Amino acid sequence: MNVESPTQIEPARIDAPAGDLPDLVAEIAAKAEGLGRALHPQTALHLASLVRLMNTYYSNLIEGHRTRPRDIERALAGERDDDQRDLMAEAAAHYRVQEAIDRAAVDGELPDPADPNFILRLHRDFYADASIDMLTGRGGERSFVMTPGEWRSRAEHDVQIGRHIPPSSARVADFMSYFFSRFAFEPKDGMRMTAVGAGKAKRILALATAHHRFNWIHPFPDGNGRVSRLMSHAMALKAGIGAHGLWSVSRGLARGLGPGDAGRTEYRKYMAAADAPRQGDRDGRGNLSEAHLVGFAEWFLKVCLDQISYMSSLFELDTLSKRIERHVLITDGLSPESNWLLQEALIRGEFERGAAPRLTGLPERSARRVLKELTDAGLLASDTPKGPVSLRFPSDTQDTLFPKLFA
Numbered sequence: 001m002n003v004e005s006p007t008q009i010e011p012a013r014i015d016a017p018a019g020d021l022p023d024l025v026a027e028i029a030a031k032a033e034g035l036g037r038a039l040h041p042q043t044a045l046h047l048a049s050l051v052r053l054m055n056t057y058y059s060n061l062i063e064g065h066r067t068r069p070r071d072i073e074r075a076l077a078g079e080r081d082d083d084q085r086d087l088m089a090e091a092a093a094h095y096r097v098q099e100a101i102d103r104a105a106v107d108g109e110l111p112d113p114a115d116p117n118f119i120l121r122l123h124r125d126f127y128a129d130a131s132i133d134m135l136t137g138r139g140g141e142r143s144f145v146m147t148p149g150e151w152r153s154r155a156e157h158d159v160q161i162g163r164h165i166p167p168s169s170a171r172v173a174d175f176m177s178y179f180f181s182r183f184a185f186e187p188k189d190g191m192r193m194t195a196v197g198a199g200k201a202k203r204i205l206a207l208a209t210a211h212h213r214f215n216w217i218h219p220f221p222d223g224n225g226r227v228s229r230l231m232s233h234a235m236a237l238k239a240g241i242g243a244h245g246l247w248s249v250s251r252g253l254a255r256g257l258g259p260g261d262a263g264r265t266e267y268r269k270y271m272a273a274a275d276a277p278r279q280g281d282r283d284g285r286g287n288l289s290e291a292h293l294v295g296f297a298e299w300f301l302k303v304c305l306d307q308i309s310y311m312s313s314l315f316e317l318d319t320l321s322k323r324i325e326r327h328v329l330i331t332d333g334l335s336p337e338s339n340w341l342l343q344e345a346l347i348r349g350e351f352e353r354g355a356a357p358r359l360t361g362l363p364e365r366s367a368r369r370v371l372k373e374l375t376d377a378g379l380l381a382s383d384t385p386k387g388p389v390s391l392r393f394p395s396d397t398q399d400t401l402f403p404k405l406f407a
């Protein structure tokens, strides 16, 4: 075989899932269906913003870039600290790219996540605000400035990840066309026989293997990990397991399944294992190991299921309601009556400001003061100054409302 043939990514998919895989796929589909279903759509919408913040935090953390949730919020508000300008710009960009994906999904306009044009745009948008310093590759002797939204194409872009040497830069465009032909969810003419197509179970399985094969090709000089996690997020939405943005892959990939440090090394370990060439006659018929691809897919889908389960427990109406009550109790500056306003927003999604006296049982002026405490704390907000208020989840509520969400 030509060493630089795109078919080198075979086996790209798992055609006959066995072992744990069929159950995992079914459980993911069922659990994702239930995630957030009891929540009011308004509440779910604002929780999805928090999840986006969390995904941004963990995806950049995997790359070794640590930006505190509070600083991501500040970055989104346009602030930049001198000593972490690049990190803040990167976090804001990651958040915005994911937001655009989530919005497109809601509007039914999310493109095929495996489409090279979509992937190139993710990369371009992610790096749109990047400094020259962030775009400068320092691999070998020569340094170069990466162009956002372009594949690796010249020899100086060649990369190595650990022991894995991805295809040479000149071949990346062809590899990514082939990638599309194998991972299209909405195949174009001529791809129907080879692509994933519409089946939900097929899409869930492909979500896992596409993540590895994308990174195996490593189509960009830098940013492959972040772009691949955004692509996987988009695939999850398109596969119908995105739960309107109430979970995302990065937290699980960063933390793994095992405890502490052991868990944190799993992602790299399973990715590296799946780089292996075919291990003898009984390891499929492709260039790469089928057994290790299956191992990776099992791990990846267990991680997804673990995250969906965890977010389900966190976003359970009862749990949220109790934690909100506790948050009011332990937070200075919040009157006990504010709990009633927060509970109303949780259950009904939003309420008119004029309803505060009725909801708190307080006279007009006191009720307005309680409402102001909540808007000052950022727990309630509205799109227009006088409009109805709904729940928000600013980062200083995270310790009480969503323990362990962040590392």
Ligand SMILES: Nc1ncnc2c1ncn2[C@@H]1O[C@H](COP(=O)(O)OP(=O)(O)O)[C@@H](O)[C@H]1O
Pocket: 062, 063, 161, 162, 164, 215, 216, 220, 221, 222, 223, 224, 225, 226, 227, 228, 268, 271, 272, 273, 275
């Ligand atoms: N052995 C491996 N084989 C394939 N991909 C890998 C391997 N190890 C790590 N990766 C992927 O490569 C990414 C790092 O590549 P890089 O281009 O620096 O992306 P980013 O800058 O977004 O972190 C990791 O986040 C991971 O997704």
Ligand SMILES: [Mg+2]
Pocket: 063, 222, 223, 224
């Ligand atoms: Mg990198």
